[in-house]
Amino acid sequence: MNSLPLYGYGLACIAYTILFLLLLTGWRARFQGSQLLMAVGASALWSLAAAAHAGYGVPGLEIVWATEVVRNLLWLFFVLHLLKPFAEGNPLYTRMLGYVRLGCLLLGFFMLVTLVDIPQLRNLLHDSALQRDFSLIGQLLYAVLGMALVEQLFRNTPVDQRWGIKHLCFGLGALFVFDFYLYTDAVLFHRLDDAIWSARGFVSTMAIPLIGITAARNPDWSLPVFLSRRMVLHSTTLFSAGLYMLLMALVGYYIKLYGGEWGGVLQIAFLFGAVVVLVALLFSGQFRARTKVFFNKHFFSYRYDYREEWLRVIGLLAGKQGDLPLNERVIWALAEIVESSGGMLWTRSEKGAFRFRARFNSQHTVEPLIEASEPMLPFMENQRWVIDLNEFRHAPDVYGDLAVPAWLVDNADAWLIVPLVHDERLLGVVMLLQPRAPQSINWENLDLLKTVGMQAASYLALNQAAEALAEARQFEGFNRLSAFVMHDLKNLIAQLSLVAKNASRHKHNPEFIDDAISTIENAVLKMNRLMAQLKSADITGENRPVDLVSELRDVVTAKSAGRPSPALATEVASAFVLAEPDRLSSVLGHVVQNAQDATPPEGRIDVGLRVSGDHVIVDIRDTGSGMDAEFIKTRLFRPFDSTKGLTGMGIGAYECREVISALGGQVVVESAPGRGTLFRIMLPLADSPLPS
Secondary structure, X not given: OOHHHHHHHHHHHHXXXXXXXXXXXXXXXXXXHHHHHHHHHHHHHHHHHHHHHHHHOOOOHHHHHHHHHHHHHHHHHHHHHHXXXXXXXXXXXXXXXXXXXXXXXXXXXXXXXXXXXOHHHXXXXXXXXXXXXXXXXXXXXXXXXXXXXHHHHHHHOOHHHHHHOHHHHHHHHHHHHHHHHHHHHHHHHOOOOHHHHHHHHHHHXXXXXXXXXXXXXXXXXXXXXXXXXHHHHHHHHHHHHHHHHHHHHHHHHHHHHHOHHHHHHHHHHHHHHHHHHXXXXXXXXXXXXXXXXXXXXXXXXXXXXXXXXXXXXXXXXOOOOOOOOHHHHHHHHHHHHOOEOOEEEEEEOOOOOEEEEEEEOOOOOOOOEEOOOOOHHHHHHHHOOOEXXXXXXXXXXXXXXXXXXXXXXXXXXXXXXXXXXXXXXEEEEEEEEXXXXXXXXXXXXXXHHHHHHHHHHHHHHHHHHHHHHHHHHHHHHHHHHHHHHHHHHHHHHHHHHHHHHHHHHHOOOHHHHHHHHHHHHHHHXXXXXXXXXXXXOOOOOOOXXXXXXXXXXXXXXXXXXXXXXXXXEEOOOOOEEEEOHHHHHHHHHHHHHHHHHHOOOOOOEEEEEEEEOOEEEEEEEEOOOOOOHHHHHHOOOOOOOOOOXXXXXXXXXXXXXXXXXXOOOEEEEEEEOOOEEEEEEEEEOOOOOOOO
16 A cells, blocks of 8 residues: 555545535535536545555556546536636637537547447557557646646736636646646656656645635636637647647657667757747747737637737837837837838928838838829828738729839839828828738728827827927027127127227327227127137036126126216125126126116116125116016016117027026016116125135
8 A cells, every 4th residue: 555645635535525515515506616516526536536546456547547537627617617708709719619628528538438448449559558648648638728728717817806716727727737747757758657646646635725715705606707819829829839849749759769779869859859940930920920810810800909909009109119210110010010021111201202211121122202293192191091002913993093103013022001191191101011921901900000000190290390399499599599699799889889989089098099999809808709609509608606796896897988877886895606707797787788778867776786695696776767567577588579679689688587597596676667677686606716
């Protein structure tokens, strides 16, 4: 008596029996419950037979295998029934489930027949070993099919429903995986491994609580199961790969058995070659495309899972899969819909012609420009048809009197021409190459291509708008800098004009000559700096510590020739800020000049400087005409809006605010009509530079 398998299968028998009694007492006469009840009962009988055979030698191993066949059939039927809700409304999938069920029955029938000791059958098979091998292979097939069905059930159950099904999948999956391991070893070595067979009872015992938890969570077994195309493809691929490797293992075994001296070498070479072929098939785009076409034709009422297709398309267009430019991603998104190998893209130019922009997986020579007068373009814009060039070559009457460019028709690899329509306007066209796997094109393909084409066109339009905006911003920055420079030049011209105006009266005055030369030198220096800023497109220049008190003195001195003359009062001897000296001086000069322009000659302009905390504050107060709150709010800082007529450019206040803000400061204006204006500039203090 072998005690280890006796204990293992005995524990499994007790556990299955307890679960059977619990299910029997709680059964609600539902069909799912009856199938689960029968599967658990058959498992209890099987474990009882296995335990009795291990402990006492009776019944024989054939009876144990026969009860195992019944157990496998009932568990597979139970899982197939849980998948049945998906087949409602899909006659093709209903037939597929029926074929699987019929195949399981036929396989079980032949296995049960071979397990019966019939002399005629033994003579027909010629060898009892062959009879045993057939049983082992049949059990292995049941294990492979069980793994595929359980995996399919788990993956296609909605996530919010998996709590009720996952323990069943884990329990049954463990049983079928262990059976696969057991019978793979048995088929390869033509004998059952005692250690694996003994451990099988304990594995079954560990799986029973998981099945019990699922039964408690689902008393009615009314699970909404959804079967996606991807899972059908993956599960079928897994099942097919398992069968393929099983057949290759059997062929390899017989090569070793009958290959003589070279049998072992040939077996290794054959198995390695089989694995290479399998990997090549699984990673073959053409094989994958043909498989998808086959399943879409024969198992689904619609060709596409639109949820997955739309998520894939959005992911491609948004750049979540790879770092290709947008034009290439548009071609890729359209090509994947019909399993095309690649394509090319043309987009509309400003003059209406369509220029070649990108290619994806294509090295064909094409026309770089499709003229706007080409009849195909207005046809696609008005009709929004996808042109099937294969159909056009054989039946051009379908498209009326449409004329397609000869270079497209003559290209045998050209297949579909897809319009990219945005805002009722043809934005581009994509030419797709022939598919990896031959397939027919119907309304469903065409509608999806047109829909994705419109989505892709919106991405292209948005990208073109973004590029145009970036270009416009570059010009805007250059124009804005030019306006600032022109404003500064206007002030410099005014200074030089004043020198020229007074030259005839004071040309014999040495002091005037000295002041004139100093003014000219200063103007030349500032103009050179302005040119340097214009070349580098830099508004603020390079910031460095600047003594604001000294800058204010220079500004007040320069503006003293005008009327009223500004008066300066500072509470500190020096106050350093980080700024570009010429730009800061220009801003301060603009504010003082504006105060002079708004104040009558008998008025007053006071310029004050004080330090408050970590900021320096400059107050420029005048007794001029003043401004109302609406003007300050809507017009004062608006560029190119001036109250000075043709003599003003309207960017002085705007430039002041922009430059001070760039330096981390703030501009505050207080004014009232007839009461003058206070222009307050606040700048953060900087550390004074070290003496050189």
